[in-house]
Amino acid sequence: MNDLDAYREKARAWLESVAPTFGKQAREGMSEDEDLATARAYQRAKFDAGFAGINWDPEFGGQGLTPLHKVIFEQEEMTFAMPNGYYGVSLGISVPVVMRFAQDREWARERVIAALKGEEIWCQLFSEPSGGSDLAGIRTKAEPDGNGWKLNGQKLWTTWAQRSDYGVIIARNDPNLPKHKGLTFFWVDMHAPGVTVRPFRLAAGDSHVNEVFFDDVKLTDGQRFSPVGEGFKTAMATLMIERYTASDPAGFGPPLDHFVELARECEMGGRPAIEDGRIRSIIARTYAMRSGLEAITTRAMRMMEAGMEPGPEGSLNKLVSVRSRQKLSELAIDLMGSLGLAWDQDAWLKEDWVASWLSAPTMRIAGGADEMLLNTIAEKILGLPQDHRPDKGIPFNQIPA
Numbered sequence: 395m396n397d398l399d400a401y402r403e404k405a406r407a408w409l410e411s412v413a414p415t416f417g418k419q420a421r422e423g424m425s426e427d428e429d430l431a432t433a434r435a436y437q438r439a440k441f442d443a444g445f446a447g448i449n450w451d452p453e454f455g456g457q458g459l460t461p462l463h464k465v466i467f468e469q470e471e472m473t474f475a476m477p478n479g480y481y482g483v484s485l486g487i488s489v490p491v492v493m494r495f496a497q498d499r500e501w502a503r504e505r506v507i508a509a510l511k512g513e514e515i516w517c518q519l520f521s522e523p524s525g526g527s528d529l530a531g532i533r534t535k536a537e538p539d540g541n542g543w544k545l546n547g548q549k550l551w552t553t554w555a556q557r558s559d560y561g562v563i564i565a566r567n568d569p570n571l572p573k574h575k576g577l578t579f580f581w582v583d584m585h586a587p588g589v590t591v592r593p594f595r596l597a598a599g600d601s602h603v604n605e606v607f608f609d610d611v612k613l614t615d616g617q618r619f620s621p622v623g624e625g626f627k628t629a630m631a632t633l634m635i636e637r638y639t640a641s642d643p644a645g646f647g648p649p650l651d652h653f654v655e656l657a658r659e660c661e662m663g664g665r666p667a668i669e670d671g672r673i674r675s676i677i678a679r680t681y682a683m684r685s686g687l688e689a690i691t692t693r694a695m696r697m698m699e700a701g702m703e704p705g706p707e708g709s710l711n712k713l714v715s716v717r718s719r720q721k722l723s724e725l726a727i728d729l730m731g732s733l734g735l736a737w738d739q740d741a742w743l744k745e746d747w748v749a750s751w752l753s754a755p756t757m758r759i760a761g762g763a764d765e766m767l768l769n770t771i772a773e774k775i776l777g778l779p780q781d782h783r784p785d786k787g788i789p790f791n792q793i794p795a
């Protein structure tokens with residue numbers, strides 16, 4: 395057994411040992427406050443067991459292992475329905491930025507360790523009503539104010555802002571420059587005067603996303619992460635820091651085996667649905683497609699093992715797997731007939747077809763909308779010409795709204 399296989403076994407054994415305390419069954423019927431308290435205890439247990447910050451610098455509380463070890467742990471963790479959602483953005487996106495770009499290194503060390511222990515949560519304040527796919531379209535303003543800055547504007551879609559202590563934020567410091575310039579990157583205290591967080595409900599019933607308003611929020615210059623006007627470049631660099639994460643060919647929905655089981659139980663025209671040629675063909679096609687995605691993931695992991703960089707083909711994963719999850723969930727609901735109308739808001743996406751179908755559209759947008767992934771595939775894999783960019787080089791305040 396090589397080192398990585400041994401690590402996988404160790405991770406699985408640990409996860410099995412804590413699943414009765416933190417897994418889905420243990421959390422059934424909990425309020426969000428209770429669930430978050432359990433999630434904090436789970437994150438602390440991970441830290442104590444050496445499974446937090448797996449590929450991070452030991453000086454910042456990490457384990458100093460490779461990104462591959464981290465992906466292996468995530469692949470195992472995914473099958474246990476652990477309460478790790480509260481920390482997805484915090485530890486996956488925002489805290490690595492603090493670790494890399496914070497000016498005060500001792501403060502950064504304290505924040506990173508507190509986040510790894512589950513004591514503090516960070517959000518990512520990038521998207522706005524006027525800037526999502528086109529991040530450089532944002533309008534939130536950071537104006538010089540004495541020795542620091544004053545923040546005004548609105549963010550949208552901020553995951554777990556209502557539970558966050560801090561956020562990383564990008565704001566426009568100079569509207570006279572072209573849109574990719576004139577942006578600066580900061581951190582913000584989510585409890586500072588002038589910060590208002592308003593959760594809103596998604597179709598699947600959960601309210602983990604928010605609108606966040608900033609009214610004359612004061613920032614010190616020490617809260618700046620990027621050189622003035624170079625926030626876009628820094629933001630792009632941050633997206634590359636934690637780029638290796640576990641993918642799931644089922645798009646984080648129910649596995650194909652569950653569909654096969656359902657097709658055995660449900661009837662079509664008085665016969666088990668599994669006997670219908672069209673259903674069998676969909677099963678075969680989904681199997682082939684998911685096997686292809688698995689092959690891409692295996693290839694990427696082998697490349698990482700050999701010290702190489704996986705290519706842009708990883709962008710196929712979310713695009714193809716989430717679309718497939720949405721289609722298969724819809725078909726499963728149809729097969730279930732009137733039972734397909736029953737819906738349990740707390741159901742686990744990997745077990746429940748209705749919950750999986752209802753939340754699939756948001757997954758096709760979050761973390762890069764389908765069309766943006768198609769653009770990446772067109773430009774980076776197929777080598778097609780770049781998308782037309784009519785606002786390139788034009789001062790931001792002269793671009794028609």
Ligand SMILES: Cc1cc2nc3c(=O)[nH]c(=O)nc-3n(C[C@H](O)[C@H](O)[C@H](O)COP(=O)(O)OP(=O)(O)OC[C@H]3O[C@@H](n4cnc5c(N)ncnc54)[C@H](O)[C@@H]3O)c2cc1C
Pocket residue numbers: 483517518519520521522523524525526527528550551552553554603756757759760761762763764765766769781
């Ligand atoms: C559940 C969820 C959680 C999120 N969490 C966060 C978070 O924590 N922090 C954060 O900052 N953001 C977050 N987001 C926001 C997310 O990053 C944006 O929704 C996403 O980038 C799309 O931006 P938009 O909503 O402004 O849509 P738009 O960019 O306006 O896109 C609308 C449609 O137009 C298409 N489109 C846009 N540009 C092009 C183009 N050039 N070519 C072809 N088609 C195009 C898009 O694909 C899409 O279908 C979250 C979103 C969701 C759904």
